[in-house]
Amino acid sequence: MIPSLLPEQALSELGRTEGGPDTLALLVRDQQMRRLLLLRAVLDAVEEADAEICPPVLRQRFRSDWALLEEADRAGEAEEPPAEGKGVRHSPARTQILYPLVGPWARGCLRALSTKTIPRTARQRRARSLRRELCYFSALAAAAAVRAGVPFSARLSAQDGMLVLPSLGALGAIGDGDVEVVARDGRMTLRRRGEADVVVDVAEREAPTASGAGLGPAPGAGFATWSAATAWKPVQLLPGLLPESVPVPLDDLDPHRTVDGGSRHQALSGPATLDEAARERWLTSWTGVRSILRLGGEHRVAEVATLLRCLVPLAAPAGHAAPDGGTGSCSGTRREAFGAVLSSTPPTPATFAATLVHEMQHAKLAALSDVVVLHREGPQERYFAPWRPDPRPYDGLLQGVYSHVALADFYQRCALVAAARPGQREAAWREHARYRAQTRMTLPVLAASESLTETGRSLVNQLLRECDRMGEAPPPAGVRIDAEERVRDAHARWVRCNAPTE
Structure with a gap:
């Protein structure tokens, strides 16, 4: 039986490299809850940190920033209550702390707060690192308050000549001094001693279209910023897909x-x-x-x-x-x-689309691996992957195979649709044949592992069935043969380069 945490339907969809609304929502909710727990771990670690690494003044500043973050979160509670069973709500402040790049910050902050015994010089470096990380948190709390419409005034510290308000924009070319930020009524005023104020307007609105024509405000659309001052650089928003x-x-x-x-x-x-x-x-x-x-x-x-x-x-x-x-x-x-x-920079929409298909599979499989254990293989780098010259660990091979099965499916569907032009169809068949030939060589290696869990074996077996299914609508014979020969040649080169020496 598949663990109850992961419904069989979800595993079946993910084994086909797909994912219906409920399955994707399951993965998203789990990642959101992990982010909230991670932020709580940062709070606890700051409170418990050695005073040499986190001095009292720094700890008090963090508490003030956390209080502003909580105020911003409460301000959005009535705006969008969670639907039954839908998990984490998306108030403006909550959207801010779930911003993807907050995750690397939280991990880095916890590393800086580690209580492991380290040499004194290393402790000093860690203390400097923590100061930088907590300056980022101050800016994060301010950005959440801006999104939530909570008025505030705060002194934020620039780093490397720039003050970044995560997901909103940055004030550049300012050295490493402090900046006073005053926010009220959809407007930020950024003040530095001896310099003219920089006024930044903030609004919840749609992103511009490719022609530059703006659309009107829309609930939950995103937060755009703009300023007459050239020192302010907004984060660009691409239109919703x-x-x-x-x-x-x-x-x-x-x-x-x-x-x-x-x-x-x-x-x-x-x-x-x-x-x-x-x-x-x-x-x-x-x-x-x-x-x-x-x-x-x-x-x-x-x-x-x-x-x-x-x-x-x-x-x-x-x-x-x-x-x-x-x-x-x-x-x-x-x-x-x-x-x-x-x-x-993607050179064409076609390459961009393939990139997104590829990377979404990595995101899904990583999220799935957080929900359930798929295998217990070690980190040894010893497996052949046709798309890499170096030996790969089992988990890296699984990640690569998963994304390549999805790409083989994507390109086969592109080749089969009536709307495809002859040149597009030929290119799609070549890509499909290449990815399918690569996965046909590597999937049996994954399946042969005795370290797969029951869930992991179900996933790999579904990938095998998916690869076989694609054989029902094969590419032109010459294209298929060429792809298979290329994979065999790549394997022969890999063996020569990675064969154990006496």
Whole structure:
């Protein structure tokens, strides 16, 4: 039996790399509750921290910021009560603390607050790190209050020459001094000694369309900011993917958008800061995404609309080697930033759509792995993945296979729809054949593991059935044979490079 925490219907949908409304809502609610528990853990850790790492004045400042955050949260309680069984409500302040990039901040804050025995010099570095993290929390509480319409006045500290109000915008080129922020009636006034005030208007409204025409205010649409002062840079909002969807921030400002590293992210470039031309390119690609996603099935549109809550632009990569020779773009997700996708500038809506399909699978599988245990394999990097030159751990292989099954399905559906033009159809068949050939080689390896839990085995078996189902509508024979030969060649190269030496 599948554990009652995860209904069999949900596991069946996820095994097909899909997810109906209830299944996606289950994953989202679980991630939201984990975020709230994480924030509570930060509160407890601050209260219990060694005074050398968290001095009393810093602790008191955190308490004041937490009180402002609670006031902002209470202010939204009557605005949108939760529907029966729907879990976490979405008051303006609650939306702010569930912002994907708050997750990396909370994790970093807990690391800085760790009570493990460390050398004195390391404690001093940790104390400096904690001061930076708690300055971010002050700005986070202020942004939540702005969203909730709670009037306040606070002194916030700039970091690295910029004061960032998470998800709203940033005041730049100001050094590392303090900024007085006064918010009231939909307007922020930012004051620095010896400088002219910067006035920022804040409104709940829709994002602009690609042509620049704005739409009127809409409940729950998102918070846009604008100012006549060039020092203020707003977070750009991309229009909601569906009419009922909220806009998606394109966040090139948040200090916690940077990837911490690790084997999954070794091919990612650093974060980018966008100029107007780059922002327009993002908007153009985003505008065309929905129609292309729809070619691969309405469920692809729905999962992006439900799960995507933030886009982080990355710099164009210098190029990285891959078994299939791919270079020039990169994308990724961060487990601690559920709802965020990191990506270099998408050159076309078609590549953007495929990127979103790919990354949504990583988000879903990571969230599922938080709900249930799928396997008990260790971290040893010893498995072949046709899309990587290096050996992969079992969990990394599972993540890759899961996203590649979804891409094989996506491209097959694109190839089969009547609306596809001949050139599009041929390209879709090539992509489908490549991804299916890769998963057909790797899925049996996953299935052979004795460390799969009952739930994990059910998931992998469903992926196998999905891969077999796609064989009922095969690509042209030449395309299929070419894809299979490429996978075999990649495996032969991998064996030569990774064979144990005497």
